[in-house]
Amino acid sequence: MKKALLAVAGLSLLLATVLLVRTASYSAPAPVDTTADTHAPDEQQIARHLSEAIRFRTISADMESASTRAQFAAFIEWLAATYPAIHTAMPPQQLGVDTEHPYTLLFTWPGQREDLAPILLSAHYDVVPVIPGTEGEWRHPPYGGIVDDTHIWGRGTLDDKGAAIALMEATTTLLEMGFQPQRTIYISLTSDEEIGGDHGTAAVVQNLQDEGIQLAWSLDEGSFLLDGFIPGVDQPVASINIAEKGYLTVDLVARGRGGHSSMPPRETAVDTLAAALVRLKQEPLPGGLEGVGAGMFDAVAPHMPFGKRLLFANRWLFGGLIESVLEDQPGTAAMLRTTTAPTMLSGSIKDNVLPIEAVATVNLRVHPRDTIDGIVKHLEQVIDDERVKVRVREGRSASRVSSKDAAGFQAIAAASRATYGPQVIAPGLTIGGTDSRRYEEVADNSYRFNPMVVTSEDTHGFHGTNERISIDNIVGATRFYRQLMEEAGNE
Template sequence: MKKWKLAFLLIAGLIVIFIIVTAFNTLTVKSRQPKPHPTKVSINEKEAVNHLSQAVTYKTVSYQERSKIDFREYDKFIAFLQKSFPTVYKQLDFEKVNDYGLVYKWEGTDSSKHPIGLTSHYDVVPILKGTENNWEQPPFSGTVENGLIWGRGTLDDKIGIVGILQAVEYLLDQGFKPNRDMYFMFGFDEEIGGDEGASKIVSTLKQRGIQFEFVLDEGGAIVENMVPGVKAPVGVVGISEKGSASAKLSIQGSGGHSSQPKDHTNIGRIASAISKLEDTQFKGALRGPGNDLFEFVAPEMNFGMKYVFANKVIFKPLIEKILLQQPASAALIRTTIAPTIFQAGEQYNALPEQASAIINLRLMPGDSLADVERFIEETIDDADIKVTVEGSEASKVSSVNSWQFRTVQQSARNVFNHAVVAPYLMFAGSDARQYDPISKNTYRFLPVQITSKDLNRMHGTNERVSIKNYLNAIKFYAEVIKESNK
């Protein structure tokens, strides 16, 4: 047999083997979605809607300048909770931590089991000055109209507090008793870092030796058209938060008159450094929570997309290249670089003697602050530019192969039967990271089905939630409590 025929047969054979193996991988990939057990929780709609509607009328606004916070509104809100949920306050142990942190303990029948914690926060962000008239309904009105509840906090995050307490009140009325301790913990300064709220709650519980199986906070939600190739809505549960750091680049040197500039001025050198960073970028890699996301959604994709992700070992470079083309998906697989502040110069005809820039970075799990600083210094390659990096690293990554994660996933499926529920990496921050030291796992999930426009409303104009979404949130929290105690 001629050599070219032998080579042809060999190549053809390899192609056939490749097709058989990759097709087999695609056809045998198994769904990681538990079978839903549709919830039977029935909520008093009128009462529940009235509670959330009233909750958002209290102006529990957090300000970076803490002296501006009106704690009288916080006192009124706490009094409102006590009046609205009498059975909770009668049967659960309640305490305040640092005056405004709220902790409720529902004692279980088996003290040997580690407890479960559900957490949320009742502070909200301010209304941006000048945008008040852009609201279709006043931001603290709690207006209920056309199936919607309006107001700051309806999504972020009084829906969490009222939803949890409404679920507990329902279960108490049903005579439900948990077999493990349940804690419900509500912070009051999450929007400005949680240092006085969740942080103090954690330190208090840590002193008592409390260790949670998992803590569930706000975070991901159920969004349509989120993952290419998946028609069903996808509910994403945050298993980690990216770190947040600020890198300052600064340079000092001679200034002088602008008529006789050096070839490379202070402004030019800082600008060049930023340009080098944007051109280089951190390496993207499909790993950790980003990889977990596609492990869970791949079985639910159309055949073409499923084929690619079922054979990730082969197509990984292509997948990473595609993900890096869009900001949202790129942020899922790499540490991001975002120059946000540039400061230099005061006079149009005078060269500034110093220049500086601030770069905001969101760190992937596994990338440390030291790694970031070293990357910046090596990339800009300018010994005269001083680099300082401050901030927080990514939170720990919680398990997706455990009964704890499956509890959250099953609860979501029980309420949102047709949703695909998967882990993901949360880009923003939450109080959940504060609980890492006292919890085996921390998860982040807001149990509502929302659009991209709704996401923009959370800290923006016209924040609102549909009554259907709100009632489903209550049902979800009830399901989590029940599923945790099986």
């Protein structure tokens, strides 16, 4: 008995030592020294320009209407009038796969050296509509471009006109400074990101392919400097995302007998379908904290308070616990696996008629570890009922995973640090879709990051009400892009 107790005590001591040693070696690196920015951007002017840009209702979902197309055309004219130096130095190509929508702009800033692979900086200036009936919930009118002491308000400020304007401001400053890049810099302002990029972004990619151009890397939206998202981490986390999830929509179609609802059989098509949906809920796609999902936490964990650091430093022991904590938040849960979300249901056409067919539409966001075929197999196996068919409506796999060690990632991280000071740099996974999934066809690496500091409160504005950006952020983004073009353009 005594021996056993001693053995247990010895083992516990050994375990405690291992945990402590691993935790200690898992501390945060010293913050990088950041240099002050000497070129002061004109804050009021940048805010005014973004405010003007917000007033154009560039709603790509309404592109079929002539009045909306006029808004896109007017925005392009406004850009030319507002940024004449850029338009003189590098007149943009107006691109569109079909000639009805030539509203995507591609600026080419030729480099001095042909041996250096070009880079592409991108932002989209189209926006999502404001849901009819919610205009009154906006503190300021969504297309008013109101500027108060601290913020610019309106649809597109964060997603993603802010970045488009910051790119234009930064390029103008560099031209004024007489800067000439060594490597060619492409800047694309796309017009249809919110509806899939089939017209504009696709045309940019086609254009580069026709010219035989392979980019070293591309940078587009897809995450931010996240402030206060992770409890206990006091520095902002620059989530420079190296991959994005794919998109799969399936219909689950259950068949039944039909007939009069006064004499229902033991099981109707709706019952069969409901059972299938419950099984999907109970058995999600396998997932966990490894690969691209883990990279984010590996970077952030050393900056966590001791208790959490101890958990992350000893994932071999606490992996299950960590994953169950991450599962509790939809945002972090989505990084662990392919998510499954039933979104639409249909059954009978009348209340007293039994359905012959009941259909559930399920939207899945594909983790880089999964394939479309593999997911469909999983669904069929889990449902395990031949009366329920799985029909793919639309599917595309996740993006490639770009390198977090490549020069592009390092340049983006350096520019972010130079702009915003000490921060945690973390390679992340974008859980939505962006233009980058197209750019990866012509780029060795594609990164997703907007150089702006957001809190979780700010994120409610995305595609929602009261979208806004702080003046500090739009000015910061301008400094970031200038720094990035100076550094990356010259190495």
